[in-house]
Amino acid sequence: MIDLYTWGTPNGFKVSIMLEELGLAYTVHPINILDEDQFAPDYIAINPNAKIPAIVDVENGLTISESGAILIYLAEKYESDLLPTSGPERYDVLQWLMLQMGGVGPIFGQVHHFYKFSKEDIPYAKQRFGDEMTRLYGVLDAKLAKTTYIAGNSYSIADIALYPWVARHEWHPLDLNEFCHVKRWYDTLSSRTGIKRGMDVPK
Numbered sequence: 001m002i003d004l005y006t007w008g009t010p011n012g013f014k015v016s017i018m019l020e021e022l023g024l025a026y027t028v029h030p031i032n033i034l035d036e037d038q039f040a041p042d043y044i045a046i047n048p049n050a051k052i053p054a055i056v057d058v059e060n061g062l063t064i065s066e067s068g069a070i071l072i073y074l075a076e077k078y079e080s081d082l083l084p085t086s087g088p089e090r091y092d093v094l095q096w097l098m099l100q101m102g103g104v105g106p107i108f109g110q111v112h113h114f115y116k117f118s119k120e121d122i123p124y125a126k127q128r129f130g131d132e133m134t135r136l137y138g139v140l141d142a143k144l145a146k147t148t149y150i151a152g153n154s155y156s157i158a159d160i161a162l163y164p165w166v167a168r169h170e171w172h173p174l175d176l177n178e179f180c181h182v183k184r185w186y187d188t189l190s191s192r193t194g195i196k197r198g199m200d201v202p203k
């Protein structure tokens with residue numbers, strides 16, 4: 001059994017999608033980041049960085065934060081095909097997962113902030129992060145023109161990490177139809193039961 005500490009954001013959805021794809025039983029503990037639940041001492045004891053998501057594996061007491069690390073942990077613990085165990089395919093998945101963690105997540109997060117949440121209109125920030133977002137969509141589109149999924153021809157934790165960020169495309173200063181390979185990938189993944197269920201956590 002896994003305890004999942006999460007909220008309805010792209011980083012949180014990555015882990016709920018993974019748990020659904022693996023068909024695991026898990027208990028959801030909503031951490032309302034708008035109410036600053038992430039700063040409560042009980043939660044800081046679980047994730048000292050005060051962000052969602054985090055998990056506690058009740059079977060062995062292991063506590064893990066950082067969505068990418070959680071995806072790797074779950075894939076390895078449950079010996080899932082979502083992360084190959086060796087060879088070039090493993091590093092294909094890891095490099096696209098790291099691009100999501102170090103590139104797509106932080107940049108898309110800034111776009112969401114400056115386009116949707118900031119009380120101040122800051123054209124420089126919108127331009128800077130909007131341009132980098134568009135460039136990243138181009139990188140994803142060029143890769144998905146060549147392979148069915150982002151790391152190759154098998155669905156993987158790299159797709160799971162990316163999907164919830166692209167799922168916010170209506171907030172993005174671009175038209176998804178202009179990235180037809182990303183659109184094809186997005187539509188395919190949107191029909192998966194694990195994705196649909198994971199995107200609905202917490203209820």
Ligand SMILES: N[C@@H](CCC(=O)N[C@@H](CS)C(=O)NCC(=O)O)C(=O)O
Pocket residue numbers: 009010011012033038050051052053065066067068101105
């Ligand atoms: N690199 C972290 C990022 C986690 C993160 O930024 N979580 C956001 C929600 S998507 C959060 O908890 N924000 C609350 C805050 O910044 O106070 C991960 O991938 O787990």
